[in-house]
Amino acid sequence: MRRIVTFRLLWPVAPAALLVAALACNLSTGGGGGGGLTVEITSPESGSSVPLNQPVSISCAASDPGGPGVARVEVLVNGEVVASEEPPGGPQASFAVETLWTPTAGGRTVITAIAYRQDGTASEPASVVLTVAGEGSGESSSQEGEQPAGEDAQVAVQGRVTTRANIRSGPGPLCPIIGFADKDTVINLLEYSRDQLWFKTDYPGEDQIGWIYTGVVTPLGDTSLIPISDAVGCAGCGDGVCEEGESCYACPEDCGECCGNGVCEPDYGEDCATCEADCGPCCGNGVCEADRGEDCTTCEEDCGPCPPVCGNGVVEAGEQCEQDADCGGSLERCVDCVCVYVAPVCGNGIVEPGEECEQDSDCGEGYWCDATHCICREIVY
Numbered sequence: 593m594r595r596i597v598t599f600r601l602l603w604p605v606a607p608a609a610l611l612v613a614a615l616a617c618n619l620s621t622g623g624g625g626g627g628g629l630t631v632e633i634t635s636p637e638s639g640s641s642v643p644l645n646q647p648v649s650i651s652c653a654a655s656d657p658g659g660p661g662v663a664r665v666e667v668l669v670n671g672e673v674v675a676s677e678e679p680p681g682g683p684q685a686s687f688a689v690e691t692l693w694t695p696t697a698g699g700r701t702v703i704t705a706i707a708y709r710q711d712g713t714a715s716e717p718a719s720v721v722l723t724v725a726g727e728g729s730g731e732s733s734s735q736e737g738e739q740p741a742g743e744d745a746q747v748a749v750q751g752r753v754t755t756r757a758n759i760r761s762g763p764g765p766l767c768p769i770i771g772f773a774d775k776d777t778v779i780n781l782l783e784y785s786r787d788q789l790w791f792k793t794d795y796p797g798e799d800q801i802g803w804i805y806t807g808v809v810t811p812l813g814d815t816s817l818i819p820i821s822d823a824v825g826c827a828g829c830g831d832g833v834c835e836e837g838e839s840c841y842a843c844p845e846d847c848g849e850c851c852g853n854g855v856c857e858p859d860y861g862e863d864c865a866t867c868e869a870d871c872g873p874c875c876g877n878g879v880c881e882a883d884r885g886e887d888c889t890t891c892e893e894d895c896g897p898c899p900p901v902c903g904n905g906v907v908e909a910g911e912q913c914e915q916d917a918d919c920g921g922s923l924e925r926c927v928d929c930v931c932v933y934v935a936p937v938c939g940n941g942i943v944e945p946g947e948e949c950e951q952d953s954d955c956g957e958g959y960w961c962d963a964t965h966c967i968c969r970e971i972v973y
Contacts, residue, residue, distance in 0.1 A: 629715040630707070631654040631665060633703060635651040640723075642723075643725055643726060644697070646694065647693070652665060652667065655685060656709065662708070663678060665706070667704070670780075671704075683709065701722045701723070702748065705717065714752075714812065749781045749811060751812055751813075752810045752812055753778075753804070754810055755808050757804055759771040759802035760802060761803070762826050763803045763823050764824070765825070771795075777795070781809070781813075782818075784819070785820075785821060787824075788820060790823075851869055854870060902914075902928060913926035939963060947966035948967050949968050
């Protein structure tokens with residue numbers, strides 16, 4: 593949809609008005625010292641009326657006596673930047689800007705000024721509300737959520753858009769898109785939706801009211817001044833109501849997540865693997881399910897105990913031993929995790945259980961080793 597801009601900066605043909613002038617001068621700090629970054633609009637007065645198609649002088653003054661100085665001042669009309677000026681020579685403790693703006697349509701107009709430091713820190717915005725008198729200004733009624741013009745006008749809290757965002761016809765993601773706001777656009781925040789997730793705004797034009805998601809707007813004023821309305825989003829999934837035809841599977845935004853509702857729903861893809869909360873754990877259901885990663889090590893309850901592994905140093909079910917020491921008898925050896933009797937071999941040079949010797953030196957004085965039986969016998973002289 594075509595973007596509507598109600599007011600624009602007009603460049604008059606007369607030589608005296610060829611430039612949008614920015615007059616910089618050093619203003620007195622007033623001796624206050626230590627204050628924060630501020631800006632005020634000194635002209636025109638809020639509530640005043642200005643003629644259509646005639647240049648209007650906008651004057652504003654910014655100061656930052658307690659900080660690094662004013663680096664830039666922006667002047668906006670209905671959220672559109674009409675002037676952006678920087679002090680010559682770099683940031684200043686005080687800086688004044690005067691610019692000419694020519695209204696091209698009648699009605700209520702909000703002029704805003706914002707001061708910036710070099711690091712991008714912004715001041716609280718200063719705003720005034722004017723009535724542009726002339727053709728198109730005599731509307732019999734105002735749009736819902738708009739502030740009245742004149743002496744009783746209340747300046748809307750404004751916000752800066754942090755990324756290009758949609759403007760919708762209502763406060764919800766299902767409402768039709770009627771426009772958009774570019775990054776860094778300053779918009780009026782007229783009211784909150786009931787759930788306080790959407791701002792009503794008169795951007796992109798005073799004759800169009802739309803809604804923008806709060807997550808893409810940085811408020812530049814006191815949000816406690818923004819009223820909360822009863823406005824809700826457009827009907828359908830995402831409107832916060834679980835209606836007929838919607839379900840936890842088709843519309844979890846409204847009906848909640850399926851997993852966790854206490855019902856195991858295979859039609860919605862739930863089973864012990866995808867939703868243990870509703871369907872229970874897979875291990876313990878009596879089925880060894882290899883495709884779910886179950887085996888004797890992960891789920892003995894379903895898959896049974898793992899077979900013993902001989903040589904792992906652990907005497908497991910079905911094993912008698914892992915080493916000789918696990919066997920009880922002195923003539924037993926551990927062979928393939930089974931204790932077996934091994935008879936001594938006489939003459940192999942090793943005194944084994946059941947043998948007394950393998951050579952004479954194994955016997956005491958006065959004895960010799962019978963190499964046939966590996967027994968020590970007494971020497972007879």
